Amino acid sequence: MPSFPSSEPLRPITHAEVSSFVSDGVVHLPGIVNKDWVDLLDSALRLMLEEPQMFADLTSLGGDLNETQDLTVLTEEGVKGGRFLSGVDHWKDNEIFAAFAKISPLPSIVAELMNSRKIYLYEDSVLIKEPGTAERTAFHQDLGYFHIEGKNICTVWAPLDGVNTETGGVVYLRSSHKNNRVFKPNWFVVNESLPGTEGKDLPDIEMGDEKLDLIHFDTNPGDLVVHHALTLHGAGANRSTSRQRRAVSVRYCGDGSTYKIRPGSPKKPHHESMRTGDPVIDHPDCPLVWDRAKES
Template sequence: MSRPDAHSQTAARHEAFLRDGVVCLRNVLTPAEIVSLREAVARQMSGLRTSPTGYDFESLARQVWARDMTVDTGAAERFDMRRMKELVRSDTDARPLQEEDTSDQEGLFFYDVAAWKHDQGVREVAFDSALPQIASELLNARYLNFWEDTTFVKAPHTRQKTAFHQDLAYFQIEGDQCVIVWIPLDPASLDNGVMQYVRGSHLSGQTFAPNVFVSQTPLASSPEIRCPDIESAPERYDIISFDVEPGDVIIHDVRTVHGAGGNRSDTWRRAMSFRYCGDRIRYLDRPGAIRQVGVAHDLQDGDRLFSADYPIVWPKPWPGFRLAECFEAQHLNAGKRG
């Protein structure tokens, strides 16, 4: 039997993406790119408790559910977690989303954002790997902006699940021409908390309110409706997942509902998530969207994402052009001038 050519492979993944709202692609990133991302994640994790944006949702969840424990997030101040605790505890439908695990090891669910702002290795993968072209093809985009990156790490024996949610209302965007690329940095399967997706949920026509990560409680300021309680009756949903190796990526539509279990295994589950927007996306300062870190733009509702905060990563001005190098050079020059 002849091997499918590149054209029919691209068409097949596009069809799967449109139908299911998610597609898994194998061997997209190189071993060197994976090493760069792992190093970036290690640097971020070394700043847990001293960084304004790094959180451990595992310990936070414990603090939320223990009535008398105070919330302590170190130097992290991006979210008002004390207020979040009040919100969750006053939500009569909320309950802990933690796996049973008899191990005496403590887990860790590390979360941080915007490594691309300070990490050249992350910029190289986000801007100049195979990802921008793939994302632009899936979205039929004439050009593509990089929106941001987020890091999600579950250490062995992390109990905390990732509550099912839809990404759209977390972002200050209008339109659905946006994808999220989930990049495993370790082999991942259901045992250690690989992502799970509700197949076809991107076509429901509904926009769901962002939740507060440790429970399905919607953010107070969000006007959207609450995401269905998928964890309580997973059998009612067509949930799919993919076993993945470093180098593979899973790409989902911004409207696809997704979540993850805890990490019941003895192996780490490190991952980064890159978000890309196409040319039909417009800026929208949504109430309830999560405040972005370090953005300097003054975009108004309805504007294209034309801002240094959202670099245009596709198309390339000429073959072989590496945006991350120019970015770094400009940054260094600005430093010399400053």
Template sequence: MVAEVEIQAEVVEQYQRDGAVLVKSVFSPFWVNKVRDGIMKNLEKPSQYSERLVAKEGEGAYFDDYCNWSWIEEFRDYVFNSPASYLAATFMKSSEVSFYHEHVLNKEPGTSKRTPWHHDQAYYPIDGEKVCSLWMPVDPVPRQTCVQFVAGSHLWPSWFYPRKFASEINYTIKEERGEKDEDQKCFVDIPIQDIETGKWPLLQWECEPGDVIIFHMKTVHGAPGNTSSSTHRRVLSTRWLGDDAVLATRPWKVSPPITGGLKPGQRAVCDTFPIVYNRQ
């Protein structure tokens, strides 16, 4: 049974306005320890989707992997029984929530490899506004190492090209290779210089295990490396879909490459994207 927690209405409105919000001490040590155990399993047995990126030889690595919840029981328990799906429903203002996938992110001590500025929804074959991620650290995260969000960017009309984490180069449009795609959105480059020169306010927090950052899939974000000489920055980021989320097409190979057998326009609910929470 999904666990529920008390959330103040003003915090929900902050999410709706800014596209990202920190919620303190919402996961008990039980869930933090369980997720940490699941992350260790994933690090020991990466999937075909995993990456291990290093900026310079001899430095720490930035590891990421996803779509392993079907075999990592700790992740499955967290998805179906922790407060995560209730939080997603509350902040998205959705009557029903399905689970999209989980994403493990680990920056080892001494990792200078950064996470490039991007927004997530352009990578995914998902359209809709009730779409969010829960970024849950299992290690203390100082403010200077935490992910940064461009406040209010989920409300911008622009869609941005997804970028490869290894090279920070834009994805290639398939139409340039003669392939047809139904996605008619106009994608543009991320305004990196404007972001980094302070045109818009940035949100960034110090986090402790048990805290969670909830953010919209269109909120532009990036993250520094991990300058600590001893502490990992291990995070489980889970992706959640609400009432209006439907399968879509993109003009490139989507990441992760899963569609649940659905057709474009169909609601993103199926065995691959199971309903986890329903207010009724």
């Protein structure tokens, strides 16, 4: 059993950061997590990558869905062919991922940003864009994939590498969470709705559309970017020849969250026994990870 770094953030969250999260639907928190957490995730991920079946290759999916489009990305040096790999719910069988999601500074940080008394863990995801990965992450909203609803639902995006626009940093449509509309989820690498899902199709958003208030952040390991589950976001290709873009996203919900079974969205096994309207309470597959009452 490894010993884990501190659960305390490296610094307090400022009022301005809370305000940015509330008004923009996203906030960049530079230098907030001890790098020892990042090093642990890095070592866990390297081991997991020795078993490639743990990850979905979204590059193949993108290829299948884009038969008529040329998605080839050539970097300046002519490198192409990196993969976009993704995995989900590693916290369930990896103790480092479990610790990061449950006892790192993340739960207290999202509790503060959302002003929530309780925080539950919904899932984690790994999102890797190898050097020369052509696939963009299509603009989407997280909530349409989740079988929950409520005002206090968010994703924490934790980079394991230095990330900028060239390597596929995430881009957010400022304040798009205020629209309060839940769009259909898409296939993640193309803006085509998942079959059988409900709601309106997502709008087509281009990464470089100057008419839109798109924001992005250059991030380093130890930073976090937290976005609201209704905030529209996407990411570019990784055009670097040598730099990976690896990130772990951890998704949480807080006070007032209830289950909402969304037809067509991928379900987890425990969702089979939930009904729309059931409150989110402590459950082995959606555990309570922060309780303000126990902290004071």
